[in-house]
Amino acid sequence: MADPIVLDDPADPRLHDYTDLTDVQLRRRREPAEGLFIAEGEKVIRRSVAAGYAMRSMLLSAKWLGPMRDVIDAATAPVYVVDPALAERVTGYHVHRGALASMARKPLPHPAELLAGAGRRRVAVFEDMVDHANLGAAFRNAAALGVDAVLLTPRCADPLYRRAVKVSMGAVLSVPYSRLESWPGDAGLLREHGFVLAALCLTEDSVTLDELAARRHPRLALMLGTEGDGLTAGALRAADEHVRIPMDAGVDSLNVAAASAVAFYATRPGA
Secondary structure, three states: OOEEOOOOOEEEEEEEEHOOOOOOOHHHHHHHHHOOEEEEEHHHHHHHHHHHHOOEEEEEEEHHHHOOOOHHHHHHOEEEEOOOHHHHHHHOOOOOOOOEEEOOOOOOOOOOHHHOOOOOOOEEEOOOOOOOHHHHHHHHHHHOOOOOOOEOOOOOOOOOOOOHHHHHHHHHHHHOOOEEEOOOOOOHHHOOOOEEHHHHHOOOOEEEEEHHHOOOOEEEEEEEEEEOOOHHHHHHOOEEEEEEEEEEOOOOOOOOOOOOOHHHHHHHOOO
């Protein structure tokens, strides 16, 4: 059991993990380098713990001491209690959920290790998805619709950045994922493991999503690109199939997070 520690100095070094949370560029450099990520809100903290991530510390306002009592009692990491004004000075924003935790990252598996599992039937490849909200929503869709794993290209955003974790409602903590070292060079790695690469795009030679689903590929990798530009030319050349979601007149495409939900649902095993 960790006895809560009341802190009243925003410069206290024990609050280092929580400083400047609104500085995206700083946090994107700091968090992977320091081996941490921030879980925000009771649900996400609980899901982080349940997923086996080790807690470095927890930062709570006094009102959360009761609701988080079981987590506090089980914690071996320090639990800091601060008033909302101090939390805002440290983090740079109003922490309206009143509960933050600094969690230790786990080493990512090698992509080949992730693909080798016998139960891997559908994976998603997110290419250069840099918007944390879109990335978090796509991970949430993957978890909800039974995608077995996610592969990220080198330029893709960090799934464990606070906003991505928050938008995903902690789904980034439960869906296995890894980061490809070279893209689209590593497309061959998926093919070696028996995956058909299906690129969601608007090319003239694309088949409909229903046509793809009807083919019932035993192993399928759904490729989705960044918002606006979509998949790169290199990714399209590497794909085995080009696939479109049919649209009514006047609309050419969906937001990438919405498109991921449609694609994941349409291709689910047994559909």
